[in-house]
Amino acid sequence: MTSCSSTTAAGPAWMPSSIVESAGIPAGATENTFVVQFNDLESLEYQLKKHEGEIACFILEPCMTNGGVIPPDPGYLKGVRELTIKYNVLLIFDEVKIGARIAPGGGAEKYKIKPDLITLAKAIGGGTPLGAFGGRRELMELITPLGPAVHFGTYNANPLTTTAGLTCLKEVLTAGKYKEMDKLGEKYASGLEEIIKRLNFPASVTHEGPLGGIQFVPEKPHTYREANQCNKDLWREYWYGMLSKGVIPMGSGWFEEYSISAAHTVNDIEETLNITEDVLKTIKNKLL
Numbered sequence: 001m002t003s004c005s006s007t008t009a010a011g012p013a014w015m016p017s018s019i020v021e022s023a024g025i026p027a028g029a030t031e032n033t034f035v036v037q038f039n040d041l042e043s044l045e046y047q048l049k050k051h052e053g054e055i056a057c058f059i060l061e062p063c064m065t066n067g068g069v070i071p072p073d074p075g076y077l078k079g080v081r082e083l084t085i086k087y088n089v090l091l092i093f094d095e096v097k098i099g100a101r102i103a104p105g106g107g108a109e110k111y112k113i114k115p116d117l118i119t120l121a122k123a124i125g126g127g128t129p130l131g132a133f134g135g136r137r138e139l140m141e142l143i144t145p146l147g148p149a150v151h152f153g154t155y156n157a158n159p160l161t162t163t164a165g166l167t168c169l170k171e172v173l174t175a176g177k178y179k180e181m182d183k184l185g186e187k188y189a190s191g192l193e194e195i196i197k198r199l200n201f202p203a204s205v206t207h208e209g210p211l212g213g214i215q216f217v218p219e220k221p222h223t224y225r226e227a228n229q230c231n232k233d234l235w236r237e238y239w240y241g242m243l244s245k246g247v248i249p250m251g252s253g254w255f256e257e258y259s260i261s262a263a264h265t266v267n268d269i270e271e272t273l274n275i276t277e278d279v280l281k282t283i284k285n286k287l288l
């Protein structure tokens, strides 16, 4: 999915067109890919049927984080798995942002769906720049030295990053820590919802465990397009308002998410909620 703001250029919701987000992307990249709507099995089946036998894989974030945080609707990922098997298409979970964050085994574990391949990156690096992928044995055996696909690289199996990643996974992200982060995630999301309700602010909250977002649309979005209806002026006021009070609430785009880490405490959550209430009150007085 792209963060394009024009739904007209992006075509109908059930059959979106590819929109190039950056200069330097060759035409072949969009000609050889199809975009489907998240949480929309009909949109997926339409493309799989239309291009049967031509599609190698379907890649998605099982919980879409680049649109606030949009969890999968009940049954969506099960349907995705069934359709990809039916049409003989590999299912790849992009767990770059959620792997090891929403559960020790990421989205695959959380939603109990077995993809064919998984991509992982920053979330498992213990603060260092680590990337990884893995999956079914017969697919991994296609890579050198066992198979014909070459996978060389300067940083492959880099000892520093792999040690940092492993140490973080074993010693920081313990079972108890996941429980703690989930609890803080619930406290923060429900606190935000209460503030929004109290102020009658036109926003909603979506979250999955310690990740989430204030969506500046009144109803919780289920698709990227619904999230993209976000009132960008309100979001900008919120983001700069929070920064000016010493809190980085999320990355610098409306489609990013907040992230509660292993280091956060109940006090951090309470303090952030108090600051959020002040900021939203100020925005309400100024703009609404």
Ligand SMILES: Cc1ncc(COP(=O)(O)O)c(C=O)c1O
Binding pocket: 061, 066, 094, 096, 097, 121, 122, 131
């Ligand atoms: C969901 C998702 N997948 C993949 C990537 C790209 O990851 P990398 O820079 O490790 O290739 C990003 C970038 O942040 C991302 O948000």
